[in-house]
Amino acid sequence: MEKTQKLIRVTTVPLSLKILLKGQHRFISQYYKVIGVSSGNSELFDVAKNEGIKVVPIEMTRVISPWQDLKSLWQLFCFFKKEKPFIVHTHTPKAGTLGMFAAKLAGVPHRLHTVAGLPLLESTGGKRKVLNVVERATYACATKIYPNSFGLKDIILQEEFCKPNKLKVLGNGSSNGIDTAYFNPENFSPQQNQNFRSKLGINAGDFVFIFIGRLVGDKGINELIEAFKNKSSEIKDVRLLLVGTFESELDPLTPATQQEIASNSNIISVGFQKDVRPYLAISDCLAFPSYREGLPNVVLQAGAMGLPSIVTNINGSNEIIINGQNGVIVPVKNTTELHDAMMKMMSDCDFYSHLQRNARAMIVSRYEQQVVWEGILSEYKLLEQNV
Structure with a gap:
């Protein structure tokens, strides 16, 4: 041509x-x-x-x-x-x-x-x-x-x-x-996932929340860390996986947040990764409490990998996620509601299974x-x- x-x-x-x-x-x-x-x-x-x-x-x-x-x-x-x-x-x-x-x-x-x-x-x-x-x-x-x-x-x-x-x-x-053939949980075997979890120090029974993106204030990281801090003090078999880089020169996190990330053994920060799929494959739920977005790729990626998401009620995120169908929508900058949503994901197995069953199909049908x-x-x- x-x-x-x-x-x-x-x-x-x-x-x-x-x-x-x-x-x-x-x-x-x-x-x-x-x-x-x-x-x-x-x-x-x-x-x-x-x-x-x-x-x-x-x-x-x-x-x-x-x-x-x-x-x-x-x-x-x-x-x-x-x-x-x-x-x-x-x-x-x-x-x-x-x-x-x-x-x-x-x-x-x-x-x-x-x-x-x-x-x-x-x-x-x-x-x-x-x-x-x-x-x-x-x-x-x-x-x-x-x-x-x-x-x-x-x-x-x-x-x-x-x-x-x-x-x-x-x-x-x-x-x-979203390339739904590339972002597909079937590309990773249970054995691969188990080995990767072990490599990161994650136990087989741990519930893993994942965040992917820049580790900055307007991505809701301060609220996410505070919500997880409260959770991990209540429940021991829970992990938070942070995939992304800090940008201290543009939008720094609070000192308390940085200290918690550094000191909490249940928070695993792995930096920027060219391929996020292995990290999504070993996770159970995306936590993405951003203040503003367009139409966030990471929510599409997580859904295509079969993960339900907790997102804030902002444009883009609240178009991909339909509350109660493939995830949960919480108010922006609300640590309490974010914490409660994370607790429900972990404790209500029927609710979680319902969201998980819908997650991939709702991405494939709308965002191929x-x-x-x-x-x-x-x-x-x-x-x-x-x-």
């Missing part, structure tokens, strides 16, 4: 290209000349190798950094002017702002931005006002905005960031869907990856028809 149109995908850090959009670049590159742009390190070049696309490093920061931001904007503008892409499609907040501004200035005809979360929702006062202005400007520069959940779309409309006709949720949401990819491709093809 002859590929005549050029598509540039931009994220702030290469991990987003590599993990959050895994496989999508290779699929889309059957139809378009795809270039991946992100800050440069070895992970960016892993994307080139794994996805079979060209990559270009342009440094961007996740924090507000006026001088670096201006430099990044100029480099993106120059790159877009040189490459003359048909589409620039950005993901993640900073890449969205810089990429949409640069693409508009460079005269790129189709400027698409996927919204997978709104960090500004946790900001207040003057900072929030500034971020609101930046968000509106970003959307003004875009020709189409794709919230990856219906809840995010509602928030964008409530905040009046853009007009309704610029917004579209693809399918049931999600930026990349190929369907999401086809939806994105259809959007691109529509743009060609409108030329």
